[in-house]
Amino acid sequence: MLERIQRLGAFGLSFCERLGVSAVLLARVIVRRPRFVKALPLLVEQLYMVGVLSLVIIVISGLFIGMVLALQGYNILDKFGATVQLGQLVALSVVRELGPVITALLFAGRAGSALTAELGLMQATEQISSMEMMAVDPLWRIVSPRFWAGLISMPLLTVIFMITAVYGGYLVGVGWLGLDPGQFWANMQSSVDLHKDIMNGVIKSGVFGFVVTWISVYQGYYAVPTSAGIARATTKTVVYSSLAILGLDFILTSFMLGGW
């Protein structure tokens, strides 16, 4: 019994320590004198790696999710004779929930894990140490562009996801099931609010982007520098990110519905 309490205490301490270390890492990445001329090309490169390369998976998933949503929604709405509301159903679920959450989950799997593995391998092969010995701060040169790229890419990817998902819904609803396109769009337009729905979705995705890149960068930078260590760190990135996304989504949603 005593041993269990001890272990719980030890776990608590190490958890707090890790939280502290990751906060310090975050502070060092964010709080620094900006050097735009040198930083910009690095950021652009990472925006490509993190953002542009995630585009394909985001677009394809968005399309399919919109299509499935329309199909399922149509069947249910049909029972109430309300199929004209399909546009609204697709748009609201995508913009409020599915867009930010699924984009973030996909992003964690596609870009977050890649970030962790890359940083972990750089640590294992002493690339980060050698950079330190060259008096180049790896937090500035390596971590910071990746962090900002993740933070910037996520909301953009989310918006792209939303657009393709709505388009997927349109394809199925109008193109296949034969709804009237005018009604589809009109109903959607009258029910989706720019501030309440779209902005809230984008805010969510910004928060998710922040958390996912923070987790990925921390796990990679402090990975145990062995193959097994990197494998474990990559797994942790995906698991922790997913849990954080879903948990935060609940919290944010409850705030937003509370009239925030």
Add this chain to the structure above:
Amino acid sequence: MNDDIIKINGLKFFRADKVIFDGVDLNIKRGKITAIMGPSGSGKTTLLKLIGAQLYPEQGGVLFNGINIHKLSRKELYKTRRSMGLMFQSGALFTNLSVFENVAFPLREHTELPEDMIRDLVLMQLEAVGLRGARDLMPSELSGGMARRVALARTLIKDPKLMMYDEPFTGQDPITMGVLMRLIKNANDVLKLTSIIVSHDVAETASIADYIYIIANGKIVGHGEPDAVMQDNSPWVDQFVHGLPDGAMPFHYPAKNYYEDLLNA
């Protein structure tokens, strides 16, 4: 100014519960080549990392130009590191950059030189290590010895005051080795650097070093000018420089009795 660029006093360093250094005192003279030798696993790489403040000692300190390097703030440390170069045992090249870009990296980060000047400087460094023709290869396309030569070029290009080489000769053929020895010696004398070489090649290193330290079991077991060290007949030094299997220095990592170990299968 004092003519020791580095002074190490009573350095103690542990790893988990293993004692790596147990009170090491060592001075590196400015402008000279100092060799550090010792059996594999005796902590030579660790010593270089302590000097570069990548590791922090449990006790004792490293004075670099009279300043305790482990007491510096992060910012001051990075400033101080600009005058140091460490060539890693593994080379530690940036795998996403070509050979050319690897060597150009320190210049791009620390200077505002125009592109054509960077190009000239990089090609000169690569020529010196015999790899000008390999400039467009990626690190994954290099052999171990070549990678280490690129690392050497990359470390030398930023003109450090103190150069630390971690086993620069390992994996080099005799011809390359001769070239590298001359390169290190020239860099030291012409550019007025101070060099620390970690190496297992006793005869070769002794031929260019001005002073030699031998570490074993967490202590300095012998030091002196090369001739004196080669003649030294203290059991540790004698065994090491002549490569004798039996003697004061154990060849084996600490272990229990060999026969018992085998029988207990």
